[in-house]
Amino acid sequence: xxxxxxxxxxxxxxxxxxxxxxxxxxxxxxxxxxxxxxxxxxxxxxxxxxxxxxxxxxxxxxxxxxxxxxxxxxxxxxxxxxxxxxxxxxxxxxxxxxxxxxxxxxxxxxxxxxxxxxxxxxxxxxxxxxxxxxxxxxxxxxxxxxxxxxxxxxxxxxxxxxxxxxxxxxxxxxxxxxxxxxxxxxxxxxxxxxxxxxxxxxxxxxxxxxxxxxxxxxxxxxxxxxxxxxxxxxxxxxxxxxxxxxxxxxxxxxxxxxxxxxxxxxxxxxxxxxxxxxxxxxxxxxxxxxxxxxxxxxxxxxxxxxxxxxxxxxxxxxxxxxxxxxxxxxxxxxxxxxxxxxxxxxxxxxxxxxxxxxxxxxxxxxxxxxxxxxxxxxxxxxxxxxxxxxxxxxxxxxxxxxxxxxxxxxxxxxxxxxxxxxxxxxxxxxxxxxxxxxxxxxxxxxxxx
Amino acid sequence: xxxxxxxxxxxxxxxxxxxxxxxxxxxxxxxxxxxxxxxxxxxxxxxxxxxxxxxxxxxxxxxxxxxxxxxxxxxxxxxxxxxxxxxxxxxxxxxxxxxxxxxxxxxxxxxxxxxxxxxx
Numbered sequence: 001x002x003x004x005x006x007x008x009x010x011x012x013x014x015x016x017x018x019x020x021x022x023x024x025x026x027x028x029x030x031x032x033x034x035x036x037x038x039x040x041x042x043x044x045x046x047x048x049x050x051x052x053x054x055x056x057x058x059x060x061x062x063x064x065x066x067x068x069x070x071x072x073x074x075x076x077x078x079x080x081x082x083x084x085x086x087x088x089x090x091x092x093x094x095x096x097x098x099x100x101x102x103x104x105x106x107x108x109x110x111x112x113x114x115x116x117x118x119x120x121x122x123x124x125x126x127x128x129x130x131x132x133x134x135x136x137x138x139x140x141x142x143x144x145x146x147x148x149x150x151x152x153x154x155x156x157x158x159x160x161x162x163x164x165x166x167x168x169x170x171x172x173x174x175x176x177x178x179x180x181x182x183x184x185x186x187x188x189x190x191x192x193x194x195x196x197x198x199x200x201x202x203x204x205x206x207x208x209x210x211x212x213x214x215x216x217x218x219x220x221x222x223x224x225x226x227x228x229x230x231x232x233x234x235x236x237x238x239x240x241x242x243x244x245x246x247x248x249x250x251x252x253x254x255x256x257x258x259x260x261x262x263x264x265x266x267x268x269x270x271x272x273x274x275x276x277x278x279x280x281x282x283x284x285x286x287x288x289x290x291x292x293x294x295x296x297x298x299x300x301x302x303x304x305x306x307x308x309x310x311x312x313x314x315x316x317x318x319x320x321x322x323x324x325x326x327x328x329x330x331x332x333x334x335x336x337x338x339x340x341x342x343x344x345x346x347x348x349x350x351x352x353x354x355x356x357x358x359x360x361x362x363x364x365x366x367x368x369x370x371x372x373x374x375x376x377x378x379x380x381x382x383x384x385x386x387x388x389x390x391x392x393x394x395x396x397x398x399x400x401x402x403x404x405x406x407x408x409x410x411x412x413x414x415x416x417x418x419x420x421x422x423x424x425x426x427x428x429x430x431x432x433x434x435x436x437x438x439x440x441x442x443x444x445x446x447x448x449x
Numbered sequence: 450x451x452x453x454x455x456x457x458x459x460x461x462x463x464x465x466x467x468x469x470x471x472x473x474x475x476x477x478x479x480x481x482x483x484x485x486x487x488x489x490x491x492x493x494x495x496x497x498x499x500x501x502x503x504x505x506x507x508x509x510x511x512x513x514x515x516x517x518x519x520x521x522x523x524x525x526x527x528x529x530x531x532x533x534x535x536x537x538x539x540x541x542x543x544x545x546x547x548x549x550x551x552x553x554x555x556x557x558x559x560x561x562x563x564x565x566x567x568x569x
């Protein structure tokens with residue numbers, strides 16, 4: 001094995017809730033894995049799942065979990081591999097029961113399945129003193145708009161579950177890295193008290209957690225950074241050696257590219273200060289990490305240095321945030337931008353004069369011109385087609401509908417040649433962040449027999 | 450006239466988000482050029498290119514890695530869960546960064562307005 005006789009091979013089966021299914025199936029089938037982790041939980045997913053659960057619209061966990069496991073467990077479980085995921089979202093226990101049923105339906109021998117709970121801190125959070133990172137107010141100030149509060153818990157309860165014999169561990173909110181950390185620590189017999197080992201294993205999790213982002217797809221640019229086989233991009237795995245270093249690879253024949261550039265881009269992905277990357281289990285200094293290209297889409301990475309363990313955990317608070325209305329209309333040909341700007345002027349004036357509202361509350365940008373950067377005004381030749389994009393966030397449901405109607409009204413009333421109106425109104429959930437003392441969070445594993 | 454060097458001519462970049470902040474990594478394809486990048490890509494230049502007050506910009510060079518990380522506070526219209534923008538993750542801002550011309554001037558654009566979004 002590439003990483004040495006004692007290497008432990010862990011692969012990633014999903015890098016986000018909407019990730020592809022088939023690369024995980026292939027990696028589980030042909031990868032010779034000892035463990036596979038599925039990262040499926042975006043920041044607001046728990047709040048949305050909590051809302052859906054309250055209305056009876058869902059069980060509160062990721063509806064794609066079954067599809068992800070149906071193609072992978074038949075390869076993983078007979079080979080004694082373990083599986084971790086955060087797809088339990090707002091209801092890990094129900095998800096764990098469902099996975100047990102799935103294992104039975106697949107005709108596989110039963111294995112212990114664990115649910116990790118305790119990340120839900122809605123009832124233990126001291127709302128009056130829990131200050132929001134965003135604006136210094138407290139959670140209590142948000143009143144009854146608060147839907148959920150979940151702490152980013154670390155790897156300990158997942159590790160406990162594995163030590164009690166669980167083969168599939170279903171968590172809700174935990175650090176993404178914990179999904180990888182727990183199986184590695186369990187296999188190597190490392191303790192989370194050993195911060196050096198914890199830092200190295202967390203680095204493995206950090207590099208793998210976005211799946212295809214490590215194997216080059218997200219770096220691809222024709223002519224500048226060519227990557228072959230992107231329609232069959234392979235998900236990565238790591239061979240973690242007993243010294244904590246790891247060699248990363250992907251299946252032979254899969255698409256993608258794994259080299260120093262793709263690893264460096266992912267190493268620093270979403271990292272503000274590389275000298276102090278905070279996770280629930282350890283703070284890490286990445287600045288001395290070494291990246292060695294071994295050729296053949298294999299890269300060796302090591303050198304994460306611990307900088308202590310945070311005393312407090314991050315809490316994501318889900319907040320009812322009113323409605324978001326988005327309405328667009330297209331214009332084409334010479335002068336389309338000018339006609340679009342006239343449409344903007346018309347809608348702003350009507351918002352003010354007909355409806356008596358503040359026209360400045362409408363956020364207006366031009367798809368094909370500046371919609372990804374509404375704070376930016378390009379120069380140069382006018383585009384030959386654009387969509388004017390009107391957006392409004394509002395607590396008033398009727399105002400959201402009114403914006404859609406105003407944009408639709410541009411059809412016959414002008415400017416000239418407007419078409420292809422699309423509108424949407426969604427109930428939105430915002431996420432704000434606060435801290436909780438680690439000691440107040442009772443994270444634990446429950447292994448279903 | 451020789452066109453000014455674009456960051457994208459010799460660097461790669463990747464953008465991500467945390468709340469209302471955009472976090473970008475920037476690395477020259479030849480790590481030996483990091484000092485040139487650090488000398489040119491100052492907080493003031495980045496603030497101009499992203500239409501932010503310089504107090505909202507934080508840079509962390511990592512000489513050992515041959516890369517620079519850039520934090521832009523309040524550049525995502527409220528962040529992915531709260532923004533009404535077309536691309537609230539700011540994933541596309543890596544390409545915006547690579548379009549920066551090293552004369553220090555914003556590339557092909559002028560800055561229309563400052564925007565801010567506070568939690569209501």
